[in-house]
Amino acid sequence: MRLMISGGGTGGHIYPALALIQRLQERGMLDAVMYVGTAKGLESRIVPNAKIPFETLELQGFKRKVSFTNVKINIQTVEKFVGSLRKATRMIKDFQPDVVVGTGGYVSAGVLYAAARHHVPTVIHEQNSVAGVTNKFLAHAVDKIAITFPVVASSFPAKKVVITGNPRAQQVAGLKPNDRLADFGLDPHKRTLLIFGGSRGAPMINKAAVNALPTFGGADFQTLFVTGTRHYGTITKQIRQLPANVKVVPYIDDMPGILPDVTLVVGRSGATSIAELTALGLPSVLIPSPNVTHNHQFVNAKSLVDVGAAEVITEPELDANFASQVAALMDDDSRLSRMAQAAKKMGTPDAADQLIAVLESVQKH
Numbered sequence: 001m002r003l004m005i006s007g008g009g010t011g012g013h014i015y016p017a018l019a020l021i022q023r024l025q026e027r028g029m030l031d032a033v034m035y036v037g038t039a040k041g042l043e044s045r046i047v048p049n050a051k052i053p054f055e056t057l058e059l060q061g062f063k064r065k066v067s068f069t070n071v072k073i074n075i076q077t078v079e080k081f082v083g084s085l086r087k088a089t090r091m092i093k094d095f096q097p098d099v100v101v102g103t104g105g106y107v108s109a110g111v112l113y114a115a116a117r118h119h120v121p122t123v124i125h126e127q128n129s130v131a132g133v134t135n136k137f138l139a140h141a142v143d144k145i146a147i148t149f150p151v152v153a154s155s156f157p158a159k160k161v162v163i164t165g166n167p168r169a170q171q172v173a174g175l176k177p178n179d180r181l182a183d184f185g186l187d188p189h190k191r192t193l194l195i196f197g198g199s200r201g202a203p204m205i206n207k208a209a210v211n212a213l214p215t216f217g218g219a220d221f222q223t224l225f226v227t228g229t230r231h232y233g234t235i236t237k238q239i240r241q242l243p244a245n246v247k248v249v250p251y252i253d254d255m256p257g258i259l260p261d262v263t264l265v266v267g268r269s270g271a272t273s274i275a276e277l278t279a280l281g282l283p284s285v286l287i288p289s290p291n292v293t294h295n296h297q298f299v300n301a302k303s304l305v306d307v308g309a310a311e312v313i314t315e316p317e318l319d320a321n322f323a324s325q326v327a328a329l330m331d332d333d334s335r336l337s338r339m340a341q342a343a344k345k346m347g348t349p350d351a352a353d354q355l356i357a358v359l360e361s362v363q364k365h
């Protein structure tokens with residue numbers, strides 16, 4: 001299969017694409033791949049690092065608030081979209097993909113739209129419980145729409161929808177504990193709390209974590225606190241004394257490497273993070289981002305809370321009790337194991353294979 005794939009902006013759109021590529025390689029099904037992203041998004045670092053051929057388009061998102069400046073920006077957005085269609089069409093003619101896949105983020109709009117116009121088979125993947133703007137725009141042009149949360153099906157034309165789960169789930173499912181925590185100066189055999197605010201870090205979670213450091217420092221578990229690359233400098237300046245059992249890092253390049261050794265995750269409820277937690281059966285305390293379309297992270301989180309797999313704390317509820325609440329949960333082995341079992345029941349460990357079946361179904365034979 002010659003695969004052209006596009007998704008970008010944040011890790012939640014990028015890692016499912018990489019997981020799909022990895023699974024096609026494992027199954028010996030990938031003849032060639034081209035990843036199309038923007039030069040500015042996280043993908044411009046992550047994809048070349050993964051040694052996957054990477055090309056860029058210049059695209060930007062629409063501003064939804066009406067103002068004079070935003071109208072000017074939106075006119076520019078349309079101009080860039082038209083320019084990107086031309087470039088994407090050239091890429092498609094040169095690369096000759098069998099199928100083009102979009103995993104979300106505005107860059108995928110240009111690539112998938114161009115592919116559909118030239119009758120190349122197209123599939124988009126919607127990770128979230130609420131449809132993203134790009135995927136809604138593309139829904140009528142593409143052949144199939146793979147989804148993770150059944151509830152989102154009603155946002156798309158029914159005959160195109162297939163429930164597959166998130167391919168990142170298959171990449172982490174079944175991973176075994178290992179010694180990778182030692183890379184961060186931690187003891188791989190000690191109970192470990194992992195704190196991270198999605199792929200870009202979350203200031204409110206960072207603030208709560210900094211305030212909680214004295215409590216976590218005095219605990220008999222260890223903590224790995226991931227700030228997000230652009231917040232790292234600010235956060236490390238705020239920490240006066242770092243306890244020996246706490247490590248602070250800007251980003252973790254190989255999250256699947258460490259997740260199997262983690263006892264509890266505190267973090268956002270982005271869809272791809274949720275796919276990882278459920279595939280591995282990891283208990284979590286979720287703090288949904290309030291700044292996302294239709295509050296979808298809260299909906300994502302609720303699906304876990306409802307089955308006892310996670311606790312949710314909304315941002316306004318993040319107060320002085322946060323540290324003791326998390327520490328108490330870290331000490332409650334039976335609760336943690338009940339949460340782990342409930343999480344695992346929600347996982348889709350064969351999601352990449354299910355998505356591959358959709359890719360095969362749209363290909364021209």
Ligand SMILES: CC(=O)N[C@H]1[C@@H](OP(=O)(O)OP(=O)(O)OC[C@H]2O[C@@H](n3ccc(=O)[nH]c3=O)[C@H](O)[C@@H]2O)O[C@H](CO)[C@@H](O)[C@@H]1O
Nearest residue numbers: 010011012015127198199226251252255270271272273292
């Ligand atoms: C603010 C925002 O718009 N967030 C959206 C974005 O979040 P975001 O990009 O944060 O997405 P997710 O939480 O879904 O996924 C984050 C991914 O980054 C990885 N990771 C994270 C930190 C790190 O140091 N290393 C690392 O590899 C995680 O393991 C995970 O695979 O895309 C998601 C999927 O469409 C949406 O559900 C989120 O609402």
